[in-house]
Amino acid sequence: MPEFLNILNLDAHYGDFQALYGITLHVDPGEVIAIIGANGAGKSTLMRSVSGLMKDGAEAIRFQGQKIGALRADQVAARGIALVPEGRQLFPSLSVEENLILGGQLGRKGPWSLKRIYDLFPILEERRHQPSTSLSGGQQQMVAIGRALMANPDLVMMDEISLGLAPVIIKQIYEALPGIVGQGMAAIIVEQDISKALSVSRRVYCLQEGRVSLEGASNSVSREEISRAYFGV
Amino acid sequence: MDWLNAIIQGTLLGGLYALFAAGLSLIFGVMRLVNIAHGDLIVLAAYLALSVVTATGIGPLWALVIVVPAMAVIGYVLQRGILNRVMGEDILPPLLVTFGLAVIIQNALLLGYSADPQKLDAGWLETASVKIGPFALGLLPLLTFAVAVVVVWGLQWMFYHTALGRAFRATSDKQDIAQLMGLNRAHVFGLAMAIALAVTAIAGVLLGIRTSFDPSIGGSRLIFGFEAVIIGGLGNLWGTLAGGVILGVAQAVGAKIDPGLQILAGHIVFLAILAIRPRGFFPRIDG
Numbered sequence: 120m121p122e123f124l125n126i127l128n129l130d131a132h133y134g135d136f137q138a139l140y141g142i143t144l145h146v147d148p149g150e151v152i153a154i155i156g157a158n159g160a161g162k163s164t165l166m167r168s169v170s171g172l173m174k175d176g177a178e179a180i181r182f183q184g185q186k187i188g189a190l191r192a193d194q195v196a197a198r199g200i201a202l203v204p205e206g207r208q209l210f211p212s213l214s215v216e217e218n219l220i221l222g223g224q225l226g227r228k229g230p231w232s233l234k235r236i237y238d239l240f241p242i243l244e245e246r247r248h249q250p251s252t253s254l255s256g257g258q259q260q261m262v263a264i265g266r267a268l269m270a271n272p273d274l275v276m277m278d279e280i281s282l283g284l285a286p287v288i289i290k291q292i293y294e295a296l297p298g299i300v301g302q303g304m305a306a307i308i309v310e311q312d313i314s315k316a317l318s319v320s321r322r323v324y325c326l327q328e329g330r331v332s333l334e335g336a337s338n339s340v341s342r343e344e345i346s347r348a349y350f351g352v
Numbered sequence: 353m354d355w356l357n358a359i360i361q362g363t364l365l366g367g368l369y370a371l372f373a374a375g376l377s378l379i380f381g382v383m384r385l386v387n388i389a390h391g392d393l394i395v396l397a398a399y400l401a402l403s404v405v406t407a408t409g410i411g412p413l414w415a416l417v418i419v420v421p422a423m424a425v426i427g428y429v430l431q432r433g434i435l436n437r438v439m440g441e442d443i444l445p446p447l448l449v450t451f452g453l454a455v456i457i458q459n460a461l462l463l464g465y466s467a468d469p470q471k472l473d474a475g476w477l478e479t480a481s482v483k484i485g486p487f488a489l490g491l492l493p494l495l496t497f498a499v500a501v502v503v504v505w506g507l508q509w510m511f512y513h514t515a516l517g518r519a520f521r522a523t524s525d526k527q528d529i530a531q532l533m534g535l536n537r538a539h540v541f542g543l544a545m546a547i548a549l550a551v552t553a554i555a556g557v558l559l560g561i562r563t564s565f566d567p568s569i570g571g572s573r574l575i576f577g578f579e580a581v582i583i584g585g586l587g588n589l590w591g592t593l594a595g596g597v598i599l600g601v602a603q604a605v606g607a608k609i610d611p612g613l614q615i616l617a618g619h620i621v622f623l624a625i626l627a628i629r630p631r632g633f634f635p636r637i638d639g
């Protein structure tokens with residue numbers, strides 16, 4: 120198996136506060152993994168570290184055989200890692216379509232285009248000229264996902280895409296996922312919704328207070344293992 | 353009739369103030385930077401034009417062909433070389449650095465050009481006028497106003513219809529997330545400063561044709577620019593043009609009452625508007 124994403128002993132800090140302790144994990148090419156864990160466990164911090172928004176792991180993060188830990192976020196993006204950030208984080212001054220175009224402005228080649236995004240989420244085509252923040256939460260999440268896909272990344276990371284959405288919307292978005300990641304693109308799905316996370320992933324990592332507390336195949340980890348890893352009891 | 357004439361002259365003068373202000377407005381809109389050196393950069397541009405004119409013998413408006421790109425390059429280098437290093441959560445460090453820069457520019461100009469007043473000579477353009485009804489309108493003020501409208505329209509179009517404008521708006525909204533999309537903030541900021549100083553170059557040349565200048569006048573140009581930006585509403589370029597016009601009219605009407613009142617009348621109107629509409633007349637809707 121060629122190297123894809125390899126994280127070895129990653130620490131991360133906010134000032135004096137240490138948020139991650141020696142995280143070690145890997146993603147294989149085209150693989151979907153899930154990262155679960157309670158609020159404050161460090162999931163978003165891990166996403167920020169990989170995407171270059173935090174500068175802690177200069178030596179710790181390797182992508183496709185190269186160290187990327189010291190790169191700026193735009194350089195990481197250019198190498199093919201895209202993030203759907205927690206809380207969507209759309210650009211309010213940009214229309215729906217402009218948000219999507221901005222996601223693709225690095226010009227990486229691949230299957231995703233405006234047309235493909237609109238095929239996947241037809242409602243976005245209807246709303247394309249509206250300010251992105253005028254959409255419902257679920258539609259905004261579709262824009263955030265579409266914006267990341269427009270980059271045609273080799274690895275897409277989705278941070279709690281079900282957060283704050285109605286169950287029926289969550290179901291709709293998760294039904295779209297296999298069509299997204301089934302085309303050779305690897306994915307890291309960060310979720311608090313454990314069953315959703317397990318249903319779409321091959322392997323799962325659980326974080327607890329900044330450490331990996333469980334690692335296993337998504338179809339074989341047991342409920343008890345997970346609750347122990349989740350809550351530390 | 354005299355009053356109407358004052359209002360018209362003030363409106364045209366407002367075009368020049370809008371040109372002082374447009375760069376400030378752009379920089380503040382994109383990167384929340386308050387550039388204290390802006391007025392001195394306008395004066396620097398006027399002196400650059402003077403040097404070009406002296407060296408080549410071309411007219412000052414033709415000198416724009418050299419001064420505009422030169423100021424743009426200065427802006428990009430200034431932003432990436434100095435200002436980006438101090439930009440962050442705290443707005444005070446960049447404020448102090450641009451203040452220091454203002455002092456440096458003034459002293460460098462004193463050394464290079466002395467304190468003697470200078471002027472850019474545009475020949476017949478300075479005295480030509482067109483008669484519209486009972487009013488004689490100077491060609492230069494008319495040209496200045498037209499340039500201001502075109503510049504504001506151009507900046508606005510760039511902002512809302514080009515990839516660069518999209519990058520500016522995205523970076524202004526959320527710097528981190530824009531970086532995630534592959535936009536390097538340092539470069540985007542550099543381009544914003546380059547465009548701002550390109551506009552400054554136009555403002556400086558038109559200023560230097562209109563009045564004499566010396567190295568010390570940057571401060572008051574900065575104030576006029578600020579007042580226009582704030583009257584119009586932060587981060588709105590058409591508002592900035594309107595702000596310049598309001599300021600220009602206030603000054604012209606003030607001067608009509610008493611020549612000594614010109615500048616003071618502008619400040620008073622500015623303060624009054626600040627008291628009634630602290631966010632200006634046309635503030636940006638979001639954010």
Ligand SMILES: Nc1ncnc2c1ncn2[C@@H]1O[C@H](COP(=O)(O)OP(=O)(O)O)[C@@H](O)[C@H]1O
Nearest residue numbers: 133136138156157158159160161162163164165
């Ligand atoms: N900007 C920040 N400054 C300081 N501490 C932070 C910041 N963001 C997160 N933290 C802390 O880091 C820890 C991990 O947070 P986070 O990665 O957001 O967790 P999760 O995404 O798993 O909920 C938490 O204790 C949180 O309080």
Ligand SMILES: [Mg+2]
Nearest residue numbers: 162163164205
């Ligand atoms: Mg989180």
